[in-house]
Each structure stands twice: as structure tokens, then as C-alpha cells.
Amino acid sequence: MYIDCLQYVAPSPQVFLQMREAQMDAVHITVGYHEDFAGVVQNLQTWNSWFERCPDLICRATSVKDIHDAKANGKTAILFGLQNPFPIGTNLAQIELLHNLGIRFCQVTYNQQSLLGAGCFESHDGGLTDFGREAITEMNRVGMVIDLSHASHQTCLDTIEWSKRPVTVTHANPKNWRDVPRNLKPDVIAALVEKGGMVGFSLYPHHLANGSDCSLADFANMVKGLMDTYGPNHFGIGSDLCQDQPDSVVQWMRNGTWKKDPDLSATFPAPPSWFKDNRDFPGLADGLTGAGIANRDTAGVLGDNWMRFFETAFEPL
Amino acid sequence: MYIDCLQYVAPSPQVFLQMREAQMDAVHITVGYHEDFAGVVQNLQTWNSWFERCPDLICRATSVKDIHDAKANGKTAILFGLQNPFPIGTNLAQIELLHNLGIRFCQVTYNQQSLLGAGCFESHDGGLTDFGREAITEMNRVGMVIDLSHASHQTCLDTIEWSKRPVTVTHANPKNWRDVPRNLKPDVIAALVEKGGMVGFSLYPHHLANGSDCSLADFANMVKGLMDTYGPNHFGIGSDLCQDQPDSVVQWMRNGTWKKDPDLSATFPAPPSWFKDNRDFPGLADGLTGAGIANRDTAGVLGDNWMRFFETAFEPL
Secondary structure, three states: OOEEEEEOOOOOHHHHHHHHHOOOOEEEEEOOOOOOHHHHHHHHHHHHHHHHHOOOOEEEOOOHHHHHHHHHOOOEEEEEEEOOOHHHOOOOHHHHHHHHOOEEEEEOOOOOOOOOEOEOOOOOOOOEOHHHHHHHHHHHHHOOEEEOOOEOHHHHHHHHHHOOOOOEEEEEOEOOOOOOOOOEOHHHHHHHHHOOOEEEEOOOHHHOOOHHHOOHHHHHHHHHHHHHHHOOOOEEEOOOEOOOOOHHHHHHHHHOOOOOOOOOOOOOOOOOOOOOOHHHOOOHHHHHHHOOOOHHHHHHHHHHHHHHHHHHHOOOO | OOEEEEEOOOOOHHHHHHHHHOOOOEEEEEOOOOOOHHHHHHHHHHHHHHHHHOOOOEEEOOOHHHHHHHHHOOOEEEEEEEOOOHHHOOOOHHHHHHHHOOEEEEEOOOOOOOOOEOEOOOOOOOOEOHHHHHHHHHHHHHOOEEEOOOEOHHHHHHHHHHOOOOOEEEEEOEOOOOOOOOOEOHHHHHHHHHOOOEEEEOOOHHHOOOHHHOOHHHHHHHHHHHHHHHOOOOEEEOOOEOOOOOHHHHHHHHHOOOOOOOOOOOOOOOOOOOOOOHHHOOOHHHHHHHOOOOHHHHHHHHHHHHHHHHHHHOOOO
16 A cells, blocks of 8 residues: 655656556645635535546545545545635534535645744744644544644644644654754654654755755664664655646745745755656655664554554544 | 823714714724734724714724814724734735734734734733844835834843834833733833833723723823833823623634633723713813822823824834
């Protein structure tokens, strides 16, 4: 089972063919960064049109059964998620409605302060807000997977403690491997694993030691170290693949619409040579086994661990 | 000049006639608590229909000239404000657009965490956010008056320090007179006055010493004490009059849509006997002069101080 638990690829038949070439069983796709609710609905409409146009390659998925069916039919299951809770607004009832629309992952915030909690780039880290606690409880109830990627340290700790269900960080790496705000301190990883959560390893260069020059062996050794410490069952891949997106997209991701003088200098970094698109996914196995990870645990990282987590994650309590 | 810098009266010809009976020159009316942008637009449409129906009593006002014209024509000028920055969303450009729509006051938050800052009932007081600083600077630029009512202590201090223009608290009282989260600590009052800001005294019972039983003399003595300490020019009235609103409104104010188990027990408290509606406004003068406040300074509190503040507040920098 091959599962990538975070991509923001620009959809195209070419990309879907690459997913099939890699025999990707499921990919979690972001349908909202800075968009409001109407913008998310538009993105879902766009994906529906791709499902209609490419029915032999991809299909909409909202459950574990959908993923199994996709695999049986030789398709890649597309799961939806939000990197920003902004479409919830201040309305708790939006959470179930977004779940009704098929969205299965929702971040607590994207980099800055949200109404739910502080982000990893926000100056002050106040952790989870009062509304954040209400929202986490509601996400628990309806079966919306809580994603702590881009959240602050305290928001991660508060959420892991408050949530009644295991939570995820779909795309990040350990901060002691690459020290950037987006990566995770050991106490977050430990607390998340303790509660049955999942971390998806990011392959985005800014999250990798040595950036674009990171070797697969170095990445695999980092994975091996975490699996030795925390056991083999709590880790997967969330590559953060942003294939075929123009640099204007990363500038929009960084700046949104909230800065008077946005920094428009950002460009997408070159991907590591060993992960340029979905076709490189199966090859990750060579790196992981090369680092001494057992075949079964390598299969866990490449999809089986996410699948086990999904078994109980998407349904209402 | 009689100015009440905060009311949430249910609009009706009867209320407008009471405004005229009191010879109110201007009233700042809230057009958004928990509403999103579309909800605020609907409220503005409702007010426009009242202006059309009652052209001899009230008029829309967005400038000092409008207030002078209203007075000259025997009408009450209605100014618009938001008690919640939620309609801004994450879009800095919404601030100028809201100003274009005629909104002249905007709170940094309403009780809880907003995207701009922490509220006075939020568990953690993180002060002004990164987006909050951007928003304050933009409000300064376009001439949107910043209102710190319902903000947390640190958010007040941060905003007063960050803002390039004087700020207001349109409706609150000193915390050492009535110790509730909505009232202001001395350091906030001192910092606000130091920067040329204005505090509007609230006549809402929960903000008054002894609540609904507060006497006018007690209120006036509190005012006298502040004017002795900080000078006579920085204080006005923001009565928080919620006349003719059903209790469902105060429950909505308190709970919004963000709580799973809203507290629906709240009811509007009985107003103090000396301020039941606009017709009681002129009578406040007797209380203030009775406390030893000079006639000129009483006139300042009842409207002249707000008018002087407005002279430079509504226009772009």
C-alpha cells in the first residue's frame, strides 16, 4: 500500500498517470490554504471535474473502503484536506459540513495565528485558543483528522493533550535533524506517538537536512533513528510535493492577503534528486531498507501505517 | 453637542424620535458582532432603509461634516462601527473596503481570540498578533477608528503602543470601580490618554459599580475622579444601550456560533433608572455637574470631546 499523506500537485492527466505508474493507492491533496469557504468549494468542484475526466486514473475518496476500492480498481484514491481552518470561520457547525463535503484533514492553523491556535511563524505562541478547544472536540466527534503541520510548538502540545483521538502531523520532520520552525521538537513527537498519532515525513527541501542536496541515505537514517526510538508504527510519508505549481503559488502560500508589503521573492526550491514526482515514491523503499529498516517497517512508512491510522480516523465517534 | 459613541438599539421610529427628543447629534451604532462580511452588508442595507423611511429624524454619517450637517438640520447622525474584525477575514484590503462602506469604528476583537488579538474573556492573553499589527497600521492609514472595547489587557497595551494614531475604548469603565474583565486597568487608561485617545463610559449595568442599582452620583464621581487624574479632554459616553433587543440577542452576543454548549441563560440586565433610553442622555449633565465637574467639561463628556477626536479620526492619513 502506497500512501502519500500530503501533496499540492497541480492536477493534470500527466500527474495522475505518474501516480498510476507509481501505483499510488491514496494521496491526500490540499484543497485550501488561504481560501475562504467559497474558495474551498470551488477547489472541490475543480477536483470533481478531474474525477469525471480521468475516471480510470483517480477517484474521490472519503473512507477506507474508498481506498480499498480504488486499489482493487487500479486507481489512486484522492483524499481532501485543509491546511488552514479559515473556512470554519467562527462557526463550529462548519466542521461537520466540511466533513460532509468529503474533507478528512484539517490543520489547526497555517503558519500564523488562526482562530484555533498559534502557527509556527507567529511571533507569540499562545497555543490552542478557547475556540480551538471547541473545534478540536468537534473534529473528534465528526471524524475530521486533526493535522498539526504548520502549528506552533505550544499549539501542538495543547492539541495533542486536548484531543480525544490521535492526531497527525501530515508533513514535517524532526527539528533536531533540520532546525526550522516547521519541524518538530522531540517532546511533540513523543507526545503525539504516546497518544497513537502519526507523523508524515516531509520531502520538501526546506524541511530536509541540506535542503535540496539531502541524500536519500541521510533521510532514511533520520527515519531509522525515529523508528528505533518510537517504534515502527507511527510514521509515514507526507511529501509536500508541489509539482507543476508556479512560483506565484509559493508566494501566495507565504503571504496570503494579510501583509501590506508581501515578500514576493520566494521560489519553489528544487526537489531532491530522488523525489521529483510520484514516480519516485516506490524507490524510497530502497533508501529505507538500505538504512537497515526491516521490509515490513518500510512498507509501514510507505503506506501501511497511514492505512492502519485511517481505519478509525474518518468515521464519527 | 450630544454624542453617544456606542449603542445597539433595535432601530425603530420610536427610538429615532427619542434620539431627537434628546437632541442627540450623533450616535455610533454597531453593525456587526459575529456577522461575516455579508451579514454586515445586510445590516447596512437595513439601516439604509431606515434612513430612507425616517429622513427627518436620522441620517447616515461618515464624516465630521455629516455630523455638523445633521445638527444644522435637526437630525441625529448615525455612525457605523464593528465590534468584531471578523468581516476583515485574513484580507488586509477589506479594511479600506469597509471604510468605503462607511464603517468608521472597528474593534480589535470581541471577547475571545480574533485574528488580530486576544479578547478580555480569552483564557490566554497573547496580545496583538502579527496580522493585528498589519491591520492596525492599515486602519491608521484609511481612517478607521480602532476600538479596544472587549480586548484583553495586553491587546490594549500592544495596540496603543503600535498604533500611529490615537485609539479609543468606546464603551468601558475603570476596573478599579467595577472589577469585571470588560473594564480597564489604570495602565491602559494612562497609556491611551497619553497617546491622545478617548474612553467612552459605559452605562451597561454589568460595567457599573452596583450594576443596575448604580446611582448617577456614583457614576459621576467616578468620571470626576478620572478627569482629575487624566484631564478633562479624553472622556465621553459610549452607553452600550441595547434598547428593545430581545434576550436572544444577548445570548447570541455571548455565545456566537463557536460553542458546542452555549450558555443560554443570559438576559439583558435592567438599565439604571437614570439611563433607560436616549431621552435620559441630557440628564447626565446634572449628575456630572453635581459631582463638581465644570460645565465646560461636562459638555466635553457629553459630546464635545468625541467631536474633537472625530475631527482628525475619520480621514485617511
